[in-house]
Amino acid sequence: MSRPILPVDPLPCVVLSCIGAVEGDMNVVRALGAVGIPVILIGEHEAPPASLSRHCCEFIRVPDFARMPERLRDVLETLAQRHGEPLPVIPSADPDLQAMLTLQEQGATCFVPTWPEAALTRTLMDKQAFDRLAVAQALPVPLGFAPETLSEAREASERLRYPAIVKPATPVAWWHQTALPASVRRAKAIRVESADELMALCAQLLPLRAATLVQEFVDGPDEEHFDVHAYIDREGRVQAVFGGRKWRIWPPHAGSGCFVESLDEPALEAQALEILQRIGFRGIANMNFKRDARDGRFVLLEINPRVSQWGILTTRCGVNLPWLAWREACGLSMPPQPLRGQAGRWYVNALKDWHAMRQYRAEGLLGPLAWLRSLLHRPMVCQTFSVSDPWPAMKLTARWIAGKMRSRSRPAPAVTEDAHKTRHR
CATH class of the missing domain: 3.40.50.720 (NAD(P)-binding Rossmann-like Domain)
Structure with a gap:
């Protein structure tokens, strides 16, 4: 651009x-x-x-x-x-x-x-409210439930196909629940493989009134996750659209894209734009889809009324959503033609992708050589490193090195004889 x-x-x-x-x-x-x-x-x-x-x-x-x-x-x-x-x-x-x-x-x-009207934004950010909107508007979403009691969770568990995904109803619904393990509080979503696993997790969440949504897992590997980013102006006109495929995500199976390819997917983009028009969306949209391996259809997972965490790829592909939002907020004219993303560019968040590779490797899904070969794709957009803007990456690198040095300098905790015996029972 x-x-x-x-x-x-x-x-x-x-x-x-x-x-x-x-x-x-x-x-x-x-x-x-x-x-x-x-x-x-x-x-x-x-x-x-x-x-x-x-x-x-x-x-x-x-x-x-x-x-x-x-x-x-x-x-x-x-x-x-x-x-x-x-x-x-x-x-x-x-x-x-x-x-x-x-x-x-x-x-x-x-x-x-620079976001949609407040009521719609609240609805999209609350997964329970979004599930109700999706049902009312017949949006292509997975079967979901929002149990408030263990009896409701048990009833839902008997109607679901497994695996299933359990999510906080709002981004911080679990965050401040100090009685929960840190791994649960910070999770974007948790995959459960059976009704027993679902009930065990709900037994931790529901007594604390931690708002929760349970959804069927859309069958298929992580590389079947797709995004559509768009900008709809206040008059309802499409000003920009971009498509991306998440080849790896962190955390795997329930996270954000850490290795992504921009692509041309007209059918998906048309489906996404029709959904936005149906619900009266205005502003920046970040829509998450997954292609169901059973029938090939794209299933809508969520609509985020904000930029993506890997939105720099969108910008480098010619679709500058923050610029459009700023222009409209300032009352300036919009581009004469809608912006469309360039296909064939790649994005990597190096640290998150490294962690993702290690887990994929542990699950037998990706080897180190295949991972290294994938990083040879060009042109590649890095999350933090930029030749024209190097200082943020230098700070993050220095912070990472300092953290490693501090962790190595800490003395190892003493292991008592009783603890040693317990560990090796």
Whole structure:
């Protein structure tokens, strides 16, 4: 995509960066900066890597803003006063978006939203509410249930085909449940192989009122996961569409794309756009599908009203969704023709892909040589490394090395005789 013509003094765009999701922010900062839009990064971290990007003109730390959105409102009010008008805001992850929805619903006017209307956004972010919407609109989704009691879970368990997937109903529904194991609290989804496994997991979740959705697993390997990214303007016109195939995901079987190929899939794109029009969607859409190995049809897993965590590939393929969101928020004209993604480009998140390969290898699904050969695909887009914007990657590398050195310098825990006997029983 050629560099667009901008106003002489373009209005800055605010990008949000929350703890626990530190990659989407860098994608948005680079996407905006690449076309000359000044970026103000607001983050919960003390120094997120995206703050070192050459495209970041200002970094403001607002600790814990996801839980206390009023802190974010104060900063946005100050920025609006400084620039003489509210600034567009682009969230980069679910906690950011939830904080902005709270401010929007409270009537705050110190920012320009770039997401769909609040009620639809809430519905899409709540998997139970989305399941109800999908049934009402006859969307092609897996069979799902939202049990609130163990008896409801038992009834659902008898109607499902296995394996099944268990998800938090909202992005943070399990996060603050300290009674749950860390592996459960942080999971995006958990695969269960039988009714007994499902009931064991529900026995942990439901007594804590941890909102949960149970869905049938769509049969097929991880490489049958596809995404469609799109932008629909306020008039309902399609301004951009992009298709990608996730060849590897992290965590495997229930995670986000860590090795992705851009592709031309007109039938899937048409299906995705028809769904967005049916539900009245406006703004940036990140739609997740999986192709069912039994019949070849694409099944809709979720619609995220925000950028993807690997959205930098979308931008490098000519579909700059943050730029479109900024333009519309600023009242500028949109491109004369819809943007379409270029096929045949690749993306890798090196660290996550390394971890994914190790698990795939343990399951007998991928060997190291095949993994290395896959990384020879060109052109390749890296999540953090960029020749033109190297400092974020250097910071992440230094942080990783420091973490390894600290872990090696810690003394090994003493093993008592009793513990030794217990371990080898």
